[in-house]
Amino acid sequence: GAVVSQHPSRVICKSGTSVKIECRSLDFQATTMFWYRQFPKQSLMLMATSNEGSKATYEQGVEKDKFLINHASLTLSTLTVTSAHPEDSSFYICSARIITGGTDTQYFGPGTRLTVL
Amino acid sequence: KQEVTQIPAALSVPEGENLVLNCSFTDSAIYNLQWFRQDPGKGLTSLLLIQSSQREQTSGRLNASLDKSSGRSTLYIAASQPGDSATYLCATFGNQFYFGTGTSLTVIP
Numbered sequence: 520g521a522v523v524s525q526h527p528s529r530v531i532c533k534s535g536t537s538v539k540i541e542c543r544s545l546d547f548q549a550t551t552m553f554w555y556r557q558f559p560k561q562s563l564m565l566m567a568t569s570n571e572g573s574k575a576t577y578e579q580g581v582e583k584d585k586f587l588i589n590h591a592s593l594t595l596s597t598l599t600v601t602s603a604h605p606e607d608s609s610f611y612i613c614s615a616r617i618i619t620g621g622t623d624t625q626y627f628g629p630g631t632r633l634t635v636l
Numbered sequence: 637k638q639e640v641t642q643i644p645a646a647l648s649v650p651e652g653e654n655l656v657l658n659c660s661f662t663d664s665a666i667y668n669l670q671w672f673r674q675d676p677g678k679g680l681t682s683l684l685l686i687q688s689s690q691r692e693q694t695s696g697r698l699n700a701s702l703d704k705s706s707g708r709s710t711l712y713i714a715a716s717q718p719g720d721s722a723t724y725l726c727a728t729f730g731n732q733f734y735f736g737t738g739t740s741l742t743v744i745p
Contacts, residue, residue, distance in 0.1 A: 525679075553732070563725070565733065610677075612680065614733070622687070625729065627672075627680040628679060629679035
């Protein structure tokens with residue numbers, strides 16, 4: 520099946536620094552990628568939808584200036600958490616969407632654990 | 637906005653039991669419904685995907701059903717094993733994924 524990777528898998532940073540997370544579709548091209556956030560013991564919440572070559576669409580309550588999303592190619596989307604604070608500590612998961620043969624499927628990355636000290 | 641609810645929130649069963657996890661959703665205008673498994677601190681593993689035109693899907697000991705008209709899906713796990721212990725998430729997909737809060741399953745050896 521299709522594979523989506525994320526890098527890094529785990530990152531610890533100091534408060535005030537910026538952190539970049541990469542999401543790659545390894546064996547297919549994805550015109551749309553999604554970024555989710557999962558706080559402990561909660562479910563995944565969609566943060567933003569990233570379309571290749573255009574600006575991301577953010578969900579209500581997600582600060583676009585804080586969570587910068589770039590989808591420069593059909594296989595790579597990046598999420599940059601700017602000026603990270605402890606409350607940004609969370610599990611960030613991306614997914615890549617593929618539509619083929621009338622079937623619409625998303626494949627999820629393994630996630631990135633961000634800890635802000 | 638779609639709301640996805642999973643019951644129970646937690647479940648503990650002895651090894652070998654058959655069990656059913658429930659998922660309900662408020663908006664039946666979905667393309668598909670997917671069941672995932674999530675181990676602690678890990679990402680999502682897709683278990684079964686049911687297209688909106690389908691009623692059920694089976695994979696090994698797992699069987700998932702979908703009733704769009706009533707807004708319900710069930711995940712049936714046969715002959716449960718300790719390795720099945722994880723959190724199980726259901727999610728509907730229309731224009732985006734909406735996830736339930738999950739059922740934490742513990743299978744006791």
